[in-house]
Amino acid sequence: MTTNLRDDDKVLLVKVDHSAALAADHDALYELARKWWKASATQVQPVRRVLAIVNNKVLAAYEPYRWEVATDPDLLGRVAFHGDVAPDADQWVDTDVSHLFPQGAANPVRYTTVAALKPAGGVPSPDRDDPMGQAVAPLAGEEPLILLLRINKSWHDGISDVDLYDVTRHWWVMSATKAEQVVRVLAVANGIVREAYLPVAWGPCPVPGEEHRIGFDGVVAEDRGRWVGADVSSIFPPGSQNPVRYVRAADLDMPTVGSLSGDRSIVVSSEDTSSPGLPELVNPLLKAFEADLMWAMSRGAQELFHSNTIAALLTEHPRAAAPLAGLFADDDAATEWNVWREWKHLDLVAESASGRDRFVVENKLYSVPYPAQLANYRSKPLPWAKNPGRTGDSETSYYLLSLMAPAFELPSPWRWVPYEHLLRALGRLDPTHFGEDATLVERYRVLVRRLVELKDAVDPQQDVEGPFAVKEAFGILPSKYFLGPIQRMRFSGLAQLISNEFGEQLPLVVDISKAEGSITYTRRLSDDRAVGWQFQGGQLRLFVLVQDAGLAGKGDRLAAARAAIADAEYVSLADFSSVATVLGERLGPLVQGPGEWRRFAPDFVYRYCKVDPTTSSAQLAEALSELTLHVKTWGTLD
Template sequence: MDATETDVIALLAADPLYQLSTAGQELFHTNMLYWLIKTDPAAVGPLMRDVFRILPPQTDVYHLVVERERHHWDLFVDSGMGCGKLVLENKLHSLPRTEQLDDYYRNAPDPLRTDETTFALLSLIRPTFSLPEPWRHVDYSELVAPLDAAAQILRDSGDSFGADLTQQYSHLVTLLVTVRDRYDVERHPARTVRLPSAHVRALQDARLLPLVEKLQVSGLADLIRARVGADVGIGVGLSNTHGMADFSARGVSGHRFGWQYQDGKLRLSVVLDDAVGGPWRNRRVDREVLVQNEFAEYFDFAAIPDVDDRLDPYSGRNLAWLGYEPDFVYRYRPIRPDTSFADLADMCAQLTDHAMTFAAAH
């Protein structure tokens, strides 16, 4: 772990606003924006004009209507000028989902479903999919300059407390963006996937490890998509405190064949369809027998030499098959300690092709 990463983790861990925010990350940041808009609408003029674009350039701001949790949106802002409205979904540690954004737009009242309303996803972790229309992405880094401008406007108006708090919040956002960029997989594809144990402990102490895990699997998904050459639906998430990337393709049989990466392990998997041979009364007797008899060749890592050569031997439990209730059966191999994100993306791209080819025939 180099000094710059150590420093930024320590700075963030020591930041009082960061410590106050850890009980509810998205809610804290949403509330900060709500407070700033309510405190002085003029101070957020640069934010509303340049970032969210609900006001024309050079327009003075005298009044804004801001609400929390209207129609389950994190923030709703009305410019009060007969146009220029904002629907904001805020994601800091959470990963956005296409279905959620679709639902929010579909359930919006008809008067708001016009070009005059900006539907904005504000996030620290960049989306791993193309946003559905009319949503557009706003990165947390885009808040820094308008927040600095807001602090100066508040100071010029005589509100020193509001100015200091806004400036400190801008500093917090800057630190979060810096941490994000330090772990940007696309910027650092040659970095090894597995973090050193001392590095993990530092991130845990700072309550940053879940964020870094999500950042890294999101970046991995972007690298995989670039290698596959299409948005095939690489999933990302967090399970048991570890980031996870996965893919599956539905076979002609109805079963889904795919792969997962999590915590240093690459899995080949099948999700069995209850409508085909089920319901499964006992995984060992029913499901695993079916997989062994009909799909065993899919799980042969040795049949994919460019992947097999980069994996360590399996050394886990002495079981023919592993699985989770009710329908997930898999085998795995650990990645080598020196595996880079570029290496892992290459392997996952090949496993994606392996899954799609097998699914087309089975």
């Protein structure tokens, strides 16, 4: 198209469709085309040409020499350029760009490259290697990527082309910078490629609370026949729940054009495929939290803030908050609720005015209570039941509302309500029915959405191949406040991974101490003895609880007595060979010498090995599953 531009030079397209009719001459058209466009001041700097688009054809072409950022409060986030008519304008005018503005796309701004604007069948210039054979390229110096997106939940036989495109193009948790390297997007359902797209432009999700998600506008790829129907299931690692997968284009053993019967497989010649890493998933959310005044107000009280908000909505707006009441009660049409906060240490206790519905809510945000705590709460006196008994009041529903899934079976009659369900109920509220509190309801919904998104993003099941250790995965967190909560969330996700690997729900305890998360498995042997394993701070411990009468407590004498019992009776327990089989060199040697035991007061005696911080979540879950089997069977096979 032009000899003085590179194929990978950036071009900005701006639609002036409706305004163009008002332009009496070229000067007026220039004024319409140059301002004010919602675009990043950083992204527009490398743009070499700005094309004014009318009815999907280039009407005028400009060469920008300076960009201006709007200062008017009504125009914040918008830019304008100063420029001249491009010297090669004749080569651009009348170019059809309909493939860059898919049907239904509302954004009038598109970034693209010189190569993407070449006529169909155009040959890329010799200084650029296009591995896909279609005129498209990432930014200079970046490696082309193929992006695989799993759409299993949305896919169904007979899905229309429009619906398939719509469910594929948004909204995905991934880096906008990484997206610039993508040259093909593959829609994958049940391991099979259903469609291949050429991404033209990427943009952020407009939903508050989902700032870490992006989507693309694009067109069906010309080489779709190389992809559609191919099996790519081997590219997604077993156990990973992340629907996003990057593959370097150079590492793909490309399929040949063939039938769409699904009998072809695409394999990767290198193991260097990846899902978005933790910083890519989480950092945009953490920055959004820092800018959220409601989150700042909630920090001091944490779950108390949420319990108080729920109580206030049920008390002050019972009709409008009916979907919220429906989380815990059948009588979601109740016009009045009696609500008690912190009643006998119970977070929230409520009764409908009719007396038909009564419920108790134990609310946990960054932690989950111990089973014994929930069992104890069942017998707490209630406003309508002074002596409910050890199993709770039969006329009352008991709920654990928590951001993270409990790593154990809840004692009856407790039932789990995840914050995802709270978010769903908040989504059914109509803020206009809350009077002066309408804005607060909307802001609270955004806060809960961010919390749910953060929990999902840090779940190790999203990237089972990545390092589990928070410091190794993140480096330096942009917000120190979230270090503890993220540790809890990571370890809660690890607990589920271990149970999945083991094949049953294990009674695992997740905790935190000195900003370090921990996970513990305990097997009770008798009233005064137990054995188990614990992982914390890179230490993998095999332990004994020595709870004999007169031996619990602080002091060297008691510690030596407990260690002597451990050395006499439990040396064979401190066997890490099952873990070494899984981790290999990632597991260090036993730190203690013969006869040496570490201890925590009042009864914890242990030996440990160090685990390499680069160990992946999948490797760690497998190792801890094997260690669980060792502890469960220890002493039973002798």
